[in-house]
Amino acid sequence: MRVPNVAPIISIRNVFREFWPHMQGNRRYLAIGIAVAVFAAACEVVAIWLFGRITDQVLAKQDLGAFWAPASLWLGLAVVAGIAAYIGGWLTALAGERFLLRLRDYVYGHMQGLSPDYFENRRLGDLMARLTDDIEAIEELVASGLVRLVTTVISVFFFAAAAFYIRWDLALVTLALVPSFLIASKVFASRFRKAAGRERLSNGTMNSVVEESLSNQALVQSYNRQAAEAVRLHRVGRTWMRAKLSEARLAVAYGPVVQVLETLCLLTIIGVGAWEITQGRLTIGGLIAFAAYLGYLYPTIQQLGQIALTVSEAGAGADRVIEVLSEKPTVADRAGATALGRSRGTVEFAGVGFTYPARSTPTFSDLSFRVGPGEVLACSGPSGSGKSTMAKLLLRFYDPDAGSIMIDGVDLRDMTAASLRENITTLHQESLLFSGTVRENIAYGRSDATLDQVVQAAIVADAHEFIQALPQGYDTPMGQRGRLVSGGQRQRVAIARALLRDSPILILDEPMTGLDPTSAARIMEPLRRLMHGRTTILITHDLALVPVGARTLTFGAPAAEEPALNGHGRPLPQELMPQEAMAEAVHERGSRRCGCADHSHGRSSRHEAEEEATTPLF
Numbered sequence: 207m208r209v210p211n212v213a214p215i216i217s218i219r220n221v222f223r224e225f226w227p228h229m230q231g232n233r234r235y236l237a238i239g240i241a242v243a244v245f246a247a248a249c250e251v252v253a254i255w256l257f258g259r260i261t262d263q264v265l266a267k268q269d270l271g272a273f274w275a276p277a278s279l280w281l282g283l284a285v286v287a288g289i290a291a292y293i294g295g296w297l298t299a300l301a302g303e304r305f306l307l308r309l310r311d312y313v314y315g316h317m318q319g320l321s322p323d324y325f326e327n328r329r330l331g332d333l334m335a336r337l338t339d340d341i342e343a344i345e346e347l348v349a350s351g352l353v354r355l356v357t358t359v360i361s362v363f364f365f366a367a368a369a370f371y372i373r374w375d376l377a378l379v380t381l382a383l384v385p386s387f388l389i390a391s392k393v394f395a396s397r398f399r400k401a402a403g404r405e406r407l408s409n410g411t412m413n414s415v416v417e418e419s420l421s422n423q424a425l426v427q428s429y430n431r432q433a434a435e436a437v438r439l440h441r442v443g444r445t446w447m448r449a450k451l452s453e454a455r456l457a458v459a460y461g462p463v464v465q466v467l468e469t470l471c472l473l474t475i476i477g478v479g480a481w482e483i484t485q486g487r488l489t490i491g492g493l494i495a496f497a498a499y500l501g502y503l504y505p506t507i508q509q510l511g512q513i514a515l516t517v518s519e520a521g522a523g524a525d526r527v528i529e530v531l532s533e534k535p536t537v538a539d540r541a542g543a544t545a546l547g548r549s550r551g552t553v554e555f556a557g558v559g560f561t562y563p564a565r566s567t568p569t570f571s572d573l574s575f576r577v578g579p580g581e582v583l584a585c586s587g588p589s590g591s592g593k594s595t596m597a598k599l600l601l602r603f604y605d606p607d608a609g610s611i612m613i614d615g616v617d618l619r620d621m622t623a624a625s626l627r628e629n630i631t632t633l634h635q636e637s638l639l640f641s642g643t644v645r646e647n648i649a650y651g652r653s654d655a656t657l658d659q660v661v662q663a664a665i666v667a668d669a670h671e672f673i674q675a676l677p678q679g680y681d682t683p684m685g686q687r688g689r690l691v692s693g694g695q696r697q698r699v700a701i702a703r704a705l706l707r708d709s710p711i712l713i714l715d716e717p718m719t720g721l722d723p724t725s726a727a728r729i730m731e732p733l734r735r736l737m738h739g740r741t742t743i744l745i746t747h748d749l750a751l752v753p754v755g756a757r758t759l760t761f762g763a764p765a766a767e768e769p770a771l772n773g774h775g776r777p778l779p780q781e782l783m784p785q786e787a788m789a790e791a792v793h794e795r796g797s798r799r800c801g802c803a804d805h806s807h808g809r810s811s812r813h814e815a816e817e818e819a820t821t822p823l824f
């Protein structure tokens with residue numbers, strides 16, 4: 207499992223370059239949002255000017271008659287500005303949410319194209335955090351953040367221009383102090399970005415712990431690990447809290463620093479303004495209006511700094527999403543790859559060698575076999591010898607390093623991955639079901655299937671009876687990962703799903719593991735029906751499950767030095783190890799990694815011996 211690090215920092219310009227194209231179709235909403243927000247800011251400028259006039263002409267001269275005209279105009283402006291702010295806010299939210307939806311779809315689509323290896327090496331909770339919180343942070347940067355930035359900059363310009371209009375010399379004094387705000391925000395923003403990066407990372411870790419622990423509650427409770435899990439969550443929660451606090455420390459320190467600077471500016475202006483009034487060069491109304499513009503100008507400048515902090519936080523989220531997007535799928539359709547169509551189902555491995563990207567020893571180096579329609583190839587061998595890896599290669603989750611894999615004589619690399627997978631159905635040890643209804647689970651591979659077809663498949667899979675007995679029949683929810691029904695029932699639902707999918711090639715990866723003898727016996731007949739007429743690759747430790755007449759493929763010992771394992775993954779004591787198996791393991795370790803014997807023309811002597819001793823269930 208790869209432990210995530212703080213994602214590499216990417217410049218804000220590159221963040222925009224990466225995500226701005228996803229704003230297509232929503233840019234006009236953003237543009238209108240910005241225009242309307244700017245209009246609202248202009249209304250505020252006029253309102254402040256009206257306030258200055260009321261001060262000079264109504265308050266200073268004590269003339270109530272002069273009050274009504276500017277007061278009505280002010281009220282009218284407030285209403286218009288309010289409506290404008292409403293429209294602008296709504297359009298910005300619309301653009302932001304649509305952007306978010308599109309970006310999440312895009313990142314999720316990209317993730318789905320990555321090989322299963324990517325997910326096996328990462329924590330799901332962290333990936334979920336990237337798909338939710340981190341993507342939202344990007345929205346705050348590219349959509350609503352952009353609107354806020356543009357309107358704030360324009361507001362600064364408006365208020366500064368109004369201040370210049372009243373007294374340019376006073377305004378100059380004011381603006382001379384502005385760079386100090388910008389320096390303060392720059393210093394804070396870079397620290398904030400680092401703190402936000404740590405916060406995003408620990409948020410992902412915390413999600414992972416919650417996801418792992420809640421999805422394994424049966425294990426947690428049966429092993430009495432509740433307290434230990436609570437401690438684990440508390441520990442990562444504390445790391446997250448510390449990261450959050452360092453963010454908060456910077457955010458709360460920023461406010462007072464800016465406030466001191468702001469007070470300094472205001473006092474300078476009032477001092478200079480008072481002197482100007484005593485010299486008769488400025489009215490009280492003028493000074494009040496000027497101070498009011500500053501009252502708007504400084505918070506707006508302060509807001510700019512705040513935006514810099516938000517941008518830093520959003521940037522940390524963007525770094526993590528970009529990290530996912532820069533990940534390339536291990537296999538991709540080559541140019542000119544053709545759709546396979548429905549194959550006859552002849553599978554051939556010719557001198558295939560493969561090493562996992564994260565490993566240095568090959569899983570196998572010269573694997574060859576051929577299996578055709580209606581045939582069963584039973585794959586056995588010690589745990590870790592590469593049986594499931596062979597199935598992954600056939601599904602083209604990886605490409606082999608040497609040799610080639612063919613279906614009907616066509617190399618997998620020459621066909622599209624989607625059309626290849628359409629031809630193969632896999633039945634795993636643990637049936638992979640979703641939390642939908644029984645019907646949805648059976649129809650998972652063929653969403654257009656009618657209820658009749660679903661029921662037919664369930665009847666053939668010997669699942670109809672138990673499904674009918676469920677509270678809502680085919681509409682009964684199966685619970686998370688189908689856990690509301692028994693293991694054997696799950697497996698029969700999975701067989702029904704495979705039957706409905708009706709693909710010519712079947713991979714059965716330890717379909718009986720974890721089932722008690724009665725449940726295992728119950729799925730034999732449905733499995734036999736499923737296998738009928740198809741090309742079947744049966745991966746099993748239990749030789750009793752190998753059908754009569756099946757060809758066998760024995761995998762060699764795994765690359766790393768491991769003790770011999772029994773069918774349940776536990777080491778066999780030497781004295782209990784079958785003589786022949788021991789000799790075979792010693793021989794295969796000696797001859798190292800090609801280690802796969804295809805007993806194509808009948809069963810190995812070992813299997814023949816065992817066949818006499820056990821009654822095949824098929």
Ligand SMILES: Nc1ncnc2c1ncn2[C@@H]1O[C@H](COP(=O)(O)OP(=O)(O)OP(=O)(O)O)[C@@H](O)[C@H]1O
Nearest residue numbers: 323326562564569588589590591592593594595764
């Ligand atoms: N995603 C992966 N990345 C790196 N190594 C892997 C990965 N998956 C499996 N391996 C390694 O490859 C080897 C073969 O694994 P594989 O799952 O194919 O064995 P298997 O024969 O199916 O074992 P079992 O019978 O226990 O299911 C093992 O050493 C395993 O640790």
